[in-house]
């Protein structure tokens with residue numbers, strides 16, 4: 001399927017599941033090397049990261065712990081720019097190696113907030129693994145994510161965990177729309 005419609009909007013294919021899988025395996029190999037003989041804590045950012053997190057962690061072989069957090073900040077495709085609250089952050093991050101797993105980093109505001117909260121616990125290290133990065137859209141001075149699946153343009157994407165107004169998270173591939181306003 002090269003084109004699909006979601007809630008009356010047309011989307012075209014951007015990344016096929018095969019490409020995503022191959023890139024995910026390479027990232028996992030890199031993380032395994034970088035964290036050899038450590039026991040990192042992976043923190044997935046819900047809802048968007050749930051598929052990437054599962055596929056990535058199946059390829060990770062180092063001993064590790066896994067948690068999920070949720071940050072309330074968006075509705076529809078419009079960013080309020082204000083991150084309200086973080087839910088479910090593990091409280092045992094002191095002296096731990098933390099890897100935050102994101103579906104997409106756009107303005108970086110969400111990530112900035114998450115990193116600030118995590119740093120309060122004084123972990124040994126914090127790195128970020130994001131499937132998608134929109135470099136042109138960064139509005140905050142965040143540290144560059146260490147592990148990036150794909151850099152994409154300033155366009156709205158859906159599928160593989162990412163939604164358009166709540167829909168499309170279950171699509172295997174990632175689609176783009178140039179007509180939907182970027183958050």
Ligand code: IMP
Nearest residue numbers: 048105106107108109110156157162163
């Ligand atoms: P940021 O705070 O602007 O970096 O945005 C991060 C969050 O916005 C992501 O975790 C997504 O939930 C959402 N988001 C940003 N861009 C897109 C997109 O193109 N499609 C779907 N969700 C997006």
